[in-house]
Amino acid sequence: MQDTIVRILSEIKNNPELLLTATEATDIVNEVGLDSLQMINFILRIEDEFEIEFDFDHFAYEDFQSIGDFMGFITATQTAS
Numbered sequence: 001m002q003d004t005i006v007r008i009l010s011e012i013k014n015n016p017e018l019l020l021t022a023t024e025a026t027d028i029v030n031e032v033g034l035d036s037l038q039m040i041n042f043i044l045r046i047e048d049e050f051e052i053e054f055d056f057d058h059f060a061y062e063d064f065q066s067i068g069d070f071m072g073f074i075t076a077t078q079t080a081s
Contacts, residue, residue: 001050001071008045012038024068029061052077 002024009032010018018032028034034042047053054077063073 001074002067004049005046005067005070008042008049009034012041012045022067024066024071026067028064028067028070046074050074050078052081055080 006018006022009022009028010016012034013032022032026032028042029039043054052074059073063069
């Protein structure tokens with residue numbers, strides 16, 4: 001799951017270095033630096049890749065604190081489906 005998230009982030013940011021540097025602790029917003037349009041594209045790509053639909057009523061900024069936090073959110077979403 002982490003490799004997929006990092007691959008998508010790398011593609012959206014057009015930054016292949018992320019494939020080598022991003023870890024579970026990487027902050028998606030502050031370190032990767034997604035702008036609002038990139039964030040929307042990221043969410044849509046994640047939903048497609050993992051065949052899930054986010055419930056934004058249960059989505060919080062804390063879910064983006066790190067790639068690890070986001071993996072937890074995806075897992076919880078998959079479990080709830």
